[in-house]
Amino acid sequence: MDTTAAAPGSSSDAPATPSVDRPVFPDGYGIPETTDGQLTWADVEPRLVQSLHYWISSVRPDGTPHSVPRWGVWVDGRFWYDGAPTTRHTRNVEKNPAVTLTLESGTEVVIIEGESVATRADAEGLGARLSEAFGKYKDSGYSPGPDSWSGEDGGGLRVITPKRAMAWFAFPKDCTRFTC
Template sequence: MEPEPPTNATRERPHTESSYGIPEDEDGLLPWEFVATRLREHRTVWLSTTRPDGTPHARPVWGVFVDGTFYCGGGERTWWVRNLATNPAAVVHGESGDEVVIVEGTANRIDDGTGNPGLVDRLNAAYREKYGIEHGTPFFAIRPERVLAWHDYPDDATRWTFA
């Protein structure tokens, strides 16, 4: 369980125009566990990357949420893997438009867990548990820089920003 975000996170309301009706007070902000649970449970998420020509690219992918980071992997010839090689900016969005979790971050390639012994083994174990298969490598770690979430919009719209 990951009941709290990393200590470098600030939780607040998203900033947008007033016509959306997002409350200004902090009553009803979602707990981090809402985000962690959805990312652990979503079988498929949408991953958005940017092509070398600057146009957007979105694909459904499988992934696991381990130690506060979303990990996914793909073949070397997939467009999204090639896109991340030139621009590591990524957005992950669950399938639901009602129980929303949007993770914005930077993808880092993980080939062998260098610097984190056993990481690839733990990721493959998480894949086996969730999907019944091992993934292998490469994995991509998408560490949150900004997360938006809600399930009773606009009343519980919540944003986490990571330092």
């Protein structure tokens, strides 16, 4: 996770290591009281990088939830994705940027909480790195070029900057909370 104060469109921010602890669950869930078995960010981040399918949950203006599957990439400790500004999701996050990002698995769980904001990426630097990372979708017919997000409107590019994360791959023994 990235804890730097750099602007979301900056080209290369060195992600800081988040703090790690146990999440608080009601009695009876069996969450260990010690740090034994906790995951590290190095255990979690590769799953964010390698995943093809992500779910983003936002809140409609009337307060009801909205979830949508998305393609995107994990680069520089943030999740980058694009889409039309007229989508329900984008209209939601323009009013309330709070989102939850999850991967598909219900047994190898990664949950990211953060904020989604509109941004842009110049073709050199970040745009090139995003284009390379989006290469994982080439066989599915999506391969944006480095200049896809460099226009004034950023080509619909958005970035989720994490505030908290939770992950487990063998619940409850490795259930871990990360705080940025």
